Amino acid sequence: MANKTAESISREEFFYGHKACAGCGGSLAVRAALKVLGQNAVSVLPAGCMSAVGFNFPQLCFSNNSIISTFAGTASMLTGIEAGLRAKGYTDFTAVGFAGDGGTADIGIQALSGAIDRGDNIIYICYDNEAYMNTGIQKSGLTPFGARTTTTPAGQNIHGNIREKKNMFEIVAAHGIPYAATASIGYLPDFIEKVRKASQIKGTKYIHVIAPCPTGWGIAPDETVEIAKEVVDSGLWYLAEYENGRFILNRKPKQFTDAAAYLRKQGRFRHLSDEDIAHVIESRDRKWEYINQNFTYGG
């Protein structure tokens, strides 16, 4: 029985034997993307879970060339690698970065913005687990409203994070980048297609993939993929692309699944009151009004 997606990617494994928690969504994103890009991908991993679990000397879990960058320097190291290999005469390689939400939306945003501005020929993948997980679950700019983290505790008066999730996809798109996309590990074939598409476009490419973290989200290890589907199906995340100056919506749920159910099953949201949940649903609906007005629906 042929699986079209499985046929389209490498049979080899490039991220293997890593020490990520059981059921880690980030590790699935890295594994899948490298199976698209193949042996000649040169990957850059800043401080964060994926470097922490991939490079435990002498256990080196990447079987392609890979390097750890400074926390803020994913994009600038990609820039350097791409320029260096090009100067050496190499043509058949892909410089790809895998940075967390903190490493992308907070500390790494300057280097990323610079790379996009210069049009450097790199792929930047943000695996978004919605907090600084490697240091024990602190709030980042991509932590959603209401989430409990160690720096946004859930108390009587303040119920977790009071800020909305930063709109990283559209911030990147506002640079006029050649290609940007959102994805979710719950919809792996879509993510894989987007990585392939990015690898065929010249210039800077950005993919923002939701990658749930069982440890930080308070879900069971076997729920990662389901919850990554559910966040899309409930309308709290969306699958879209930005190309040639236009936004395209890839998936339009006819009817959203129960957002409250999505929130309630995660430890990080368990404290939310009915009003908090109503607030989440209200911002979701506002967001979709905007999407429906400004994005074209298509494959």
Added chain:
Amino acid sequence: MKPYLREKTAFSFDEVPENTSFEAGYLVSVNSGWRSIRPVIDAAKCIGCEQCYLYCPDGVISVRDGKAEIDYDFCKGCGICAKICKIGAIRMEAERG
């Protein structure tokens, strides 16, 4: 080829590289001890659809001759494969011993 467990795990000082780079895919320890439950494939049921292979975060499933196989050295027992298999060919069993 995927990274494999090296037989020689002991390092002497002269083997340790002086700079910070080292051979890619160099594995010296397994992850099997992390498991409290293990996925078991019912080969009679398995139709080789490769969904479990695609979604395993650790990449330890491969389909050979139309049947899924697991590298138990590196499977962590997360259970994602058992949930993704629509026909129920994977069940999770308590790890013994």
